Amino acid sequence: MRLSNRRFSTVEHRAKIMAGSSYVAVPEDRILLKLLLTELGLSSPNKPYVADRDDCLYRPRSPAVELRLNGKATLWPVLAISQGPLILACLPLVDIPSEPRPPLASLLSVSQGLTFLAGLQTFVLGSGGKLDREGLDSRVAMLPPLLLQVCPLGTPLDTIPLAGTPTAPTAPTSTVTQKQPAWKTGLYRGRASVNVAVVETVRSMQYGNQSRQDTWDVYGTVTCKCEVEGVLPNVTVTLTLPPNGSPLQDILVHPCVTSLDSSILTTSSVDGADGSAFSGPYKFPFSPPLEPFRLCSYTSQVPVPPILGSYQLKAEENNLRVSVSLKLHESVKNSFEYCEAHLPFFNRNQMAVADVKVSSGQLDVSKEKNLLVWALGQKFPKSREVTLDGKITFSGSSRGPSDPLCTGLTAYIKLYLRVPDTTLSGCCVDQHSVQVYSSAKPRISTCKSRAMISKHFLCFYPYVKLKVVSLCGPQPENFSPKSTTSGIQLAQPPCPPDRW
Helix, strand or coil, rough: CCCCCCCCCCHHHHHHHHHHHHCCCCCHHHHHHHHHHHHCCCCCCCCCHHHHCCCCCCEECCCEEEECCCCCCCEEEEEEECCCCCEEEEECCCCCCCCCCHHHHHHHHHHHHHHHHHHHHHHHHHHCHHHHHHHHHHHCCCCCHHHHHHHHCCCCCCCCCCCCCCCHHCCCCCCCCCCCCCCCCCCCHEEEEEEEEEEEEEEEEECECCCCCCCCEEEEEEEEEEEECCCCCEEEEEEEECCCCCCCEEEEECEEEECCCHHHCCCCCHCCCCCCCCCCCCEEECCCCCCCCEEEEEEEECCCCEEEEEECCCCCCCEEEEEEEEEEEECCCCCEEEEEEEECCCEEEEEEEEEEEEEECEEEECCCCCEEEEECCCCCCCCCCCEEEEEEEEEEEECCCCCCCCCCEEEEEEEEEEEEEECCCCCCHHHHHHHEECCCEEECCCCCCCCECCCCEEEECECCCCCCECCCCCCCCCCCCCCCCCCCCCCCCCCCCCCC
C-alpha cells in the first residue's frame, strides 16, 4: 500500500483557535489511515462487523464519514471517495459548531473538499478512470508537489491540472527524500543559476548653516533569484565592504536564512558608531524559495552624502533670476547612464522667454511651458560641478499648475540620475563568494548588480532641503525622463557650493 499525504499546519492552527477547548487534534498518519480503512470496511476483510461502524444507532452520511478516536473524541467530516485501488480523503475545516451536526449541503468547505477530491481523482486516473499499477504509482508520486500548487497553505484553488500535464519543475524524482515545505510550491528542474543584486537607498538632508547639522543615511536590500534543484538546496551569499567601510547595521534577514552569526544582528544604528562593531564579511546561508525574494536589508552610516546642491531665485519685475549649482562628491563614480534635473514652476503664468545658460548638458522647456528639463548627460566635467544661470520671463497667456506651498519665490529642483556599478556604502557581492551546494555547477550572476539611482533629489528656495534616494537595481516605476514631478519638503537656507 502506498500512502501519500499532506498536512497544513496553518489550517490546523485556525481550527485550534476556532474550536478552543473542544479542539480534537488530528492523529498521526499511520493511526489516521487505520481508522479510515476501518470505517470504509477495508482494514479486516474477515471481520465484516465492527460495532462502532455497523451498529444500528450509527447513521453514516456518505461521503462524509466520522472517525472515532480514543474516548468520545471524533473527527468529522472526513470526506472520502474511492475508485478501484485508489482512495482519496481530506478533512475540511468547518467554521461553525459541529454539534448538533449541520446539514452537509450547508457547509461550503464540504462542497469545496468534494470538488477538490474529484479533481485529484481525475488527475490520477485520467478521463478513462483506469490505470495500470505502474502508471498509478507514478501519478500518486506527483501528488505532494501538486498539492502545494493547487492547495497552497490548505486553500484549494479553482483548477487542478489535467492528467498528464504536470509542469516539469513540479515533477518529483526518485532522488527526492526530503519532505517539501508548505511555503515552497514546486521544484526546479534545469541548470542551476543564482542572481544577486544589491539595492541601496540614500537619503540626505542638508541645511547649509552651522546651527543645524546635515544628516544622511543609507538603506540597502539584497535581492536574490535562485534556480537550484532539490527540495531544500543550500546556498550561501557573502557581502563584503571596503577596508575602511562603515559596518552594516540594523540587519534583517529573510526567514529562509538557516543560520547566522549573532554579532551580525546586534549592531544597531540607534547605539551610534562603535569601533568594535562587526565589519564583515557577512555570510548568509539559506534555502531559497522559487520566486525572487529579499535576502536581507541593512543600514549604513556613510561619512558623506553623494551630492551637494544649491538653488537660488531672485524676482525682477516680471522676470525671475535663477541660479543652480550641483557638485558631485569625489567618492562617487563620475559615470551616469542618465542624469536630469527638473525645475518646475508653480502658481505662475506660462514661460514666455527662458534666457538660461548651463555649463554642461542641454536645457529644454516642456511643452506645458512650466518646467525646465536640464539633461546633464553621462558625465560631470572634471571639476565635478555644473551650474545653471539665467533669467525667465513669465508672461504667457494661460496660467500654469498650482501648488499651495510653492508660492512667491518658493520653488525646488528635482534630480534623476543613475550611476552604474556603485553603492555609497561600498557593499558588494563577489560572485566567487557565492556557494551553491549542488551536483551541477551553477551559473552565478552578480555583474551589474550595483547602481546608484536617485528617486528624490529636492532642493528648495528660499528654504532648501536636499533629499537623495539612490537605488541599486531596476529603475523606479514612476520615473519618466522629462516628466513633471511633485512633492514638497522644506528646511533651512541654501548650502554654500564651496563646502567641499
